[in-house]
Amino acid sequence: WCISRQRVWGVPIPIFYCDDCGADIVTPETIAHVAALFREHGSNVWFDREAKDLLPQGFVCPKCGKAHFTKETDIMDVWFDSGSTWAAVAAERPYLKYPADLYLEGGDQYRGWFQSSMLTSIAVNGVAPYKQIATHGWTVDGEGKAMHKSLGNAVGPEEVIKDYGADMLRLWVASADYTQDMRISKEIMKQLSQAYLKIRNTARYMLGNLCDFNPDTDAVALEDLMELDRYALHSFNELVKTARGAYDRYEFHAVYRAVYNFCVVDMSNFYLDIIKDRLYCGAEAERRSAQTALYTILDGMTRLIAPILAFTSDEIWHAMKHAAGVDAESVLLNDMPSDNAAYALSEDAKARWEKLVSLRDAVNKALENARNAGVFKKAQDTEVTLSVSADNAAFLEGVDLASLCIVSKVTVTTEAVEGEKNEESLLPCTIAVKLSEAPKCPRCWNHCDSIGTEGHHAELCDRCAAVVGE
Known part of the structure; x- marks a missing residue:
C-alpha cells in the first residue's frame, strides 16, 4: 500500500x-x-x-x-486519513466506541476505507477497528440503470420527501435489499406508499378502538384474556422475534416485510376482522380483553417500527394513552419489545390454532364462491354447516365458530351434507352455505332465532339484549 x-x-x-x-x-x-x-x-x-x-x-x-x-x-494518501479515524475520532471521544460496532460503506470500500482502517489499527493496536462491516449497492432507476439528470431518470430525496414525506423515504431505504443495487422510481414509490398506508391504517384502527382504554385501570390479566386475544399476542411475539433478529443482522427489508405481513395478514385479515363485533357489540369484559391485546400490540409495534418510520411512530405514540413507567415524550426514548415467553403458546395450542385458521380459510373460500354465485351479499347474512369426522367434531366443541368465521351461525355435524368439499385444510370438511332465515338483530347485524325472546329489548338478540341491559 x-x-x-x-x-x-x-x-x-x-x-x-x-x-x-x-x-x-x-x-x-x-x-x-x-x-x-x-x-x-x-x-x-x-x-x-x-x-x-x-x-x-x-x-x-x-x-x-x-x-x-x-x-x-x-x-x-486520503485513505490513510480516513483509515485513521478510529484513532483521531473514536478513540479520542469517550462517548464513542473503539472498536466500533459497525462500519458502513459501499462495496468498493473493501479495498478502500475498510482496508486502510484495518491495516492502521492492527499496526498500532493489534485489533480490528470494527466488529462488523455492512456494504450497500448503488441507487438506480426502476429499470436498474444508473441515474443521470440528462436521461431524466434521476429521483432526488427532496422530491420523495416533498411528494410522500420523510418517512416514505426512510421506508424505501428499509424496504430495499441494500446489499444489491437499490431501484427507485415514481411507480415504486407509489406502490410502497400503499404498503405504508396499510401499516398506518392498521395502527389507526387500533388507536380508534383504544379511545376509552386506560392501560393502568382497564387492562385484563394475561391469564384472563380470551383465547383469540392470547393467540394474537402469540402472533405478535413471533413478529418481535423475527424483527429483532432481522435488526441484529441489519436486514431492514426483512423487518419491513415482517411488519407489513403482520399488519395485513395477522391483523387486518384475521384478528381485527374477527374482534370487530366484540369491540362494537360485546360485553364489557370481552371488549376489555380485546383492548388489552390491542394496546399491547400497538405499543410494541410502534416501538418496533420506530427506527424505520420515526415520524409515524412518534405520531402514534403521542396519540396513545400510556401505562405508568412509560416515557410518553417520544417512542424513541423507550426500549424495543423483546421475546416474551409469557405470550408464547404451547405446541399443542399452536397446533390447535393452525387447524382453526386453516378451517377459517376454507370457510372463507366457500363463502366467496357462494357470494359469487349470488347466494348472499354479506357473510353475516349466512349460516354455515360443517360436516366433519367424529374426532374433528369433538375438537370443534366449544369453539365460537360463528365469531371466528364472521357468520350468523355455524352448525357442526358428522352427517354428510351437500356442499363444498375441502380436503386440503388441516381440518378436512364439507362446507354448506345458505342464507339465514332467522331475523336480523339491528344492533350486531347477526341473524338469530333468539330475537323477540327478551321482554325489555324484544328487537335485539339475546346477546345484545344482555349487554344493553347491563
Whole structure:
C-alpha cells in the first residue's frame, strides 16, 4: 500500500531530508515537534513555513551534524486519513466506541476505507477497528440503470420527501435489499406508499378502538384474556422475534416485510376482522380483553417500527394513552419489545390454532364462491354447516365458530351434507352455505332465532339484549 500521493495539498508526511548528506530524518523528536505545531496552528503550517521553522530550535542532522534541510512535499494518501479515524475520532471521544460496532460503506470500500482502517489499527493496536462491516449497492432507476439528470431518470430525496414525506423515504431505504443495487422510481414509490398506508391504517384502527382504554385501570390479566386475544399476542411475539433478529443482522427489508405481513395478514385479515363485533357489540369484559391485546400490540409495534418510520411512530405514540413507567415524550426514548415467553403458546395450542385458521380459510373460500354465485351479499347474512369426522367434531366443541368465521351461525355435524368439499385444510370438511332465515338483530347485524325472546329489548338478540341491559 503506497501511503503517499503527489498532490499540492492534504495531510503532510512529516519527513525531512538533509541537504548535505541526503539522510531521511523522521525521529520521535521531530514527529513530536511537528505534532505540537499542527495542534496549535493546524496542518497548513507545514505548507506555510520553511523546513528549518518546522524543526526544533537548534536541530542538526543526526548523521552528519549539518543543519540544512528540505521538507517532504508529498501528502498522505486520503485513505490513510480516513483509515485513521478510529484513532483521531473514536478513540479520542469517550462517548464513542473503539472498536466500533459497525462500519458502513459501499462495496468498493473493501479495498478502500475498510482496508486502510484495518491495516492502521492492527499496526498500532493489534485489533480490528470494527466488529462488523455492512456494504450497500448503488441507487438506480426502476429499470436498474444508473441515474443521470440528462436521461431524466434521476429521483432526488427532496422530491420523495416533498411528494410522500420523510418517512416514505426512510421506508424505501428499509424496504430495499441494500446489499444489491437499490431501484427507485415514481411507480415504486407509489406502490410502497400503499404498503405504508396499510401499516398506518392498521395502527389507526387500533388507536380508534383504544379511545376509552386506560392501560393502568382497564387492562385484563394475561391469564384472563380470551383465547383469540392470547393467540394474537402469540402472533405478535413471533413478529418481535423475527424483527429483532432481522435488526441484529441489519436486514431492514426483512423487518419491513415482517411488519407489513403482520399488519395485513395477522391483523387486518384475521384478528381485527374477527374482534370487530366484540369491540362494537360485546360485553364489557370481552371488549376489555380485546383492548388489552390491542394496546399491547400497538405499543410494541410502534416501538418496533420506530427506527424505520420515526415520524409515524412518534405520531402514534403521542396519540396513545400510556401505562405508568412509560416515557410518553417520544417512542424513541423507550426500549424495543423483546421475546416474551409469557405470550408464547404451547405446541399443542399452536397446533390447535393452525387447524382453526386453516378451517377459517376454507370457510372463507366457500363463502366467496357462494357470494359469487349470488347466494348472499354479506357473510353475516349466512349460516354455515360443517360436516366433519367424529374426532374433528369433538375438537370443534366449544369453539365460537360463528365469531371466528364472521357468520350468523355455524352448525357442526358428522352427517354428510351437500356442499363444498375441502380436503386440503388441516381440518378436512364439507362446507354448506345458505342464507339465514332467522331475523336480523339491528344492533350486531347477526341473524338469530333468539330475537323477540327478551321482554325489555324484544328487537335485539339475546346477546345484545344482555349487554344493553347491563
